[in-house]
Amino acid sequence: MIPIPANLVQAILAIHLAMEIKELYAVLGKYLSRLFGINQFSCFLFNNESHFYSLDYSTRIETCYWDEIAFKDVEAPFAPFFDNEPLLFPTPLVWFGGSYDMYWALQLTHEEEIAAAIIFHEFPENMDEQAISLRFLMHHFTTAMVRTTIYCEMRNSKEEQASRLDLINEMGSMVGNKSLEPVLATLMGMALKIMHAEVGSILLYDSSGALVTEVEWGLKDECLRSLHFKDQNRTPFIDKVSSTKEVFLATDLRSSGQLALQDEHHQISSIASFPLYTPYKSYGLLNVVNLDFNSNIDEQKIDTLKTISQLAATTIENHHLHKKIAASEVYGRQGCSKP
Secondary structure (H helix, E strand, O other): OOOHHHHHHHHHHHHHHHOHHHHHHHHHHHHHHHHHHHEEEEEEEEEEEOOEEEEEEEEEOHHHHHHOEEEEEOOOHHHOOOOOOOOOOEEEEEEOEEEEEEOEEEEEEEOOOOEEEEEEEEOOOHHHHHHHHHHHHHHHHHHHHHHHHHHHHHHHHHHHHHHHHHHHHHOOOOOOOHHHHHHHHHHHHHHHHHOOEEEEEEEEEEEOOOEEEEEEOOHHHHHHHHHEOOOOOOOOOHHHHHOOOOOOEEOOOOHOEEEEOOOOOOOOOOEEEEEEEEEOOOOEEEEEEEOOOOOOOOOOHHHHHHHHHHHHHHHHHHHHHHHHHHHHHHHHHHHHOOO
């Protein structure tokens, strides 16, 4: 067995000790420079579902371009060089108007799945002697990168779940609140935060059964009321959605073809509406508009806001009961009073 050089052992240990992806890239950069004289490299992560390479880190390409640089696997300009030896003369790769020299490209695999691609923008020193060591280091980097990515995803998922639970607990603690204004304001703020929306409103039924806007955070009442379904009756949006107990979600109104907006002065690109109801009665409608397209609106977020909305509806119901009790007590005192 050929002994592993001490400096390579040190590099491998440092790579496996890194627990954050940024730390892992920093460690890789440190030892690529120290052991192989490579200071400029880029790492493209591979999505095995969409089959896209997307730039995740680079010491050569400016950070502002990272989120914009992605390639389909068959169209990646570095893919034809995966099985080649390092180039003595670089191949220029043009990405978004910038030219970046490429000397070598390695495809990194883990358990028969593609994990990433490493692009070297400099020629590795002493490649004849160091080729095995460099490949050995990249093998350990791949393992550490997969492990770190899974760890970070699990941690982020737990943090999101804890954050959602905190929001539910916060709304739950307000169920007995006698004042309705802070409850509605809290609900509106939570809804915009969870759904990553720009504006929203809360409508409640008044004593005559009409929906009246109680909270308006940037969403004009006339704009919401001009939204209607594209059916024969041009059914108003709020009338139809509020009559059900189902969450309504449209992330792209233009392509969905369900809704139309008559108001020319406002624009609604997406909308999510949550009926406010208890097992006994419907109390209104929560609306959030213009969701962030870059944010993932998953089922957990919908369920979280649905739970919070139902807790808020319970608070509204309690508020109405308190008012009825207070009114009956006043009436009772007036009825018992002597002329």
